[in-house]
Amino acid sequence: MAPMKLYGATMSWNVTRCVVALEEAGADYELVPIDFGTREHKSPEHLARNPFGQVPAFQDGELYLWESRAICKYACRKNKPELLKAGNLEESAMVDVWLEVEAHQYSSALHTILFEYLIQPMLGGTCDHKLVEENLEKLKKVLEVYEARLSKCKYLAGDSISLADLNHASITLTLLATPYASVLDPYPHVKAWWDDLMARSSVQKVAALMKPSA
Numbered sequence: 001m002a003p004m005k006l007y008g009a010t011m012s013w014n015v016t017r018c019v020v021a022l023e024e025a026g027a028d029y030e031l032v033p034i035d036f037g038t039r040e041h042k043s044p045e046h047l048a049r050n051p052f053g054q055v056p057a058f059q060d061g062e063l064y065l066w067e068s069r070a071i072c073k074y075a076c077r078k079n080k081p082e083l084l085k086a087g088n089l090e091e092s093a094m095v096d097v098w099l100e101v102e103a104h105q106y107s108s109a110l111h112t113i114l115f116e117y118l119i120q121p122m123l124g125g126t127c128d129h130k131l132v133e134e135n136l137e138k139l140k141k142v143l144e145v146y147e148a149r150l151s152k153c154k155y156l157a158g159d160s161i162s163l164a165d166l167n168h169a170s171i172t173l174t175l176l177a178t179p180y181a182s183v184l185d186p187y188p189h190v191k192a193w194w195d196d197l198m199a200r201s202s203v204q205k206v207a208a209l210m211k212p213s214a
Contacts, residue, residue, distance in 0.1 A: 001061075004029040006071070007046065008055030009036060010209040013114075014068040015056045016170035019209065021072035023202035024166055025079035069103060069167065076163050083163045091158055098156040098164035106146075107171050109138040114171070117178050136183060143187050150189035154196075165193070169203045173210055 006022065006029055008015030022029045034040050034055055042053045049057035050066040058065040058074070065071050076083040085091035112135040116127045149156060156164045172194065175181055184191055197203050 001028075004075075005032050005059040006030070007032045007034050007049060007057040007059070009034055012055050013170040013174050013210075016173075016206045016210055017068045017167055018056050018058065018071045018075070019206050020166050020169045020202045021075045021083075021163060023205055024083060024163075024200075025075040027075050027079045029075075069099065072163055072167060083161070083166070085157065085160075085162055094157040095162045095164045098162075099167060101142075101145075101156075102164060102167050105142045106139070106168065109135045109142060110171050110175060113139070113180060114174050114178070117180070118174070132180075136180060139183060143184070143190055146190050146193075147187040150193050155193070165197060166202070169197055170206055170210070172197075173203070173207050177210075 004022070004027055006015065006018055008018075008031075010016055010019075010031075010033075019031065034046060040046060041050075041055060046057065047053055049059065049064050052066065054066070056066065056068055056071060058071045060074075060078075065074060073084065077086070081087070085095050113132050116129075116132050120127055146156075153159050155161050175183070184194060198207075
């Protein structure tokens, strides 16, 4: 059977979020680069994969998916459902809770910080430092909740790793490449959790993929 295909650029934390999940799930997949410089993401071929002309896009046989978190869930459901704690109603509910927290609390604040600091200058704009500071304060409030949770259990959804943890990896790696990496320092349980994630081969692979080429 042909390998799954993940289309995108490794500079995108949404693409590399999927790489972490695919690696952890042990999926047979191929990473297919999309060239933003030539606007390949807006080509008819890519719009057939992702109608919004964005990345990632994903193919498994005749199935096409977009939206990174949906792709991550699919990879786990197909290859490693224990990462969703499938089969245990209460544990899988906690995975769902923390998947939502990652998307709407943690990454929501972090996305604004990273967009302003990294992406705006690439688009010819300037960083809105006031907006960055506002979202750093939001992120600190979120991290207080994480610190409390991780003081009670090793991982967000319990004592074994799940997709809820893994979905944080790519955007946090991006944070570490900015002057704001120290925002994690006052939270020892969060730091220990992150160090545990960083030791995983899937996260190390993504860290290598995200490094700019010389």
